[in-house]
Amino acid sequence: MIPYKTIIKIDRTSKQPVYIQLTNQFIDLIKERTLPPQAKLPGSRTLSDLIGLHRKTVVACYEELEMQGWVISVPKKGTFVHKDIPILQQQEWPEKLLGKKDDKTGFAFEQNPILCRNFPQHYADDYMYVNDGVPDERLTPIKDLSIIYRKIANKKSTFDYMNYGTTYGNPELRETLAGYLNETRGLNITKDNILITRGSQMGMFLTAQLLIKNQDYIIVGETNYSSVNTTFEFPGAKLLKVKVDKHGLDTHAIEKLCKKYAVKAVYTTSHHHHPTTVTLCAERRMHLLNLAKAHHFAILEDDYDYDFHYNHAPILPLASHDTCGNVIYVGSICKTVAPVFRVGYLIAPKPFVNECANLRRFIDRQGDAILELTFSSFIKDGSLDRHIKKVVKIYKERRDFFCKLLKEELSDYLSFEIPKGGMALWVTLNKNYSWETVTDIAKQQKLIISEWKRYDMTNANHNAIRVGFARYDETEAKEFVKRFKKTMQDY
Structure with missing residues (x-):
């Protein structure tokens, strides 16, 4: 006789219903063979008396067990453990590991080293970070x-958007964006040319995924946005790298590569090259478009911070000059x-x-329709433009203040050009110093420099990284530079 009175434990303070607690404990007894196949369970009245529960609770438990297939109920005979439940093959745990999650999997899967990145770990709030150029979320x-x-959520018509929708994104936002981008970026598109995504990375x-087959050639900058390199390499692309100078990607080097290889695409951050912040000059823009037409490759233009420009009007993207359908233009509202x-x-x-929308269905069925409607209204009523005008003024002031501080306090250790736009500087450390050593010393000053190696994936030894300024107000900028200076003095 199983001592149900002592082995069944009910927690009256738990949010889990009592009959579910009882069901789960019976399942455990069946899995561990305390209740073997075809064993008879106590009658509902008997068990309710033994463990002090209402008979209806026991009946609900037995019904749940039967519905899940653990037991069968035979009229006028009782409830029995199902005869065909196999023994669960379990690993024997050393006592010292009991209660710990296993780090091993019981199945095979591919671990791709391309995806391995040392993302920054979290430190206490009093640490500061050298960021890549991120906006200030407080704005x-x-x-x-x-x-x-x-306002949108309270409309009765909003219920129409609560179910599954189009993989292209909300039609109203697509229509709004087509008009907005035509006006602000010189494009000539309709909503049919737009797929709403969850950020430019998507x-x-x-x-x-659609462009690349294994061993296809993709051209990127010698210094480049490391995440997009990974994005290309994952489906098997072979990266061809060209130099980036003060005028941007070297398009003459691209032309030479096109004569030698069947190039599938060229990736560019034409407005502010990532990571160096330089702008692709007009001559090279036109040259690149002509090369794309002649050699039938795609240009993937990532316009990640078009809105942030301080010294002049923004330069129109390559997509605004494309008349042959070679440019794929991605951007987002995330940074803005x-x-x-x-x-x-x-x-x-x-x-x-259309093909991107087909593929998106199997990755992320659709976006957040209510959020997309919100941003459609945010753009249409002029709120986005007002926000951009406000933050551009603030970020310009922060850029100027940050650059002034760096020149005054750290010119013996590093150099940089004042960027015309964006949210980061391209900072070159003097050759007497290395970022590896600086990174270790900086931690002692509660200053974190993470992933500095990703700025030199080709081992060019340029000794430079991106240093974001937009996230820091004047007080924070002073503290940042103070910690950086102390780091260099302790080198």
């Missing part, structure tokens, strides 16, 4: 967005407003957009 117009979101991933809002876009000829 997010959260109140304005909340008002719009609530657009680049979809592009890579706040990274948490995963709203981006991919713009391309309609057949390619």
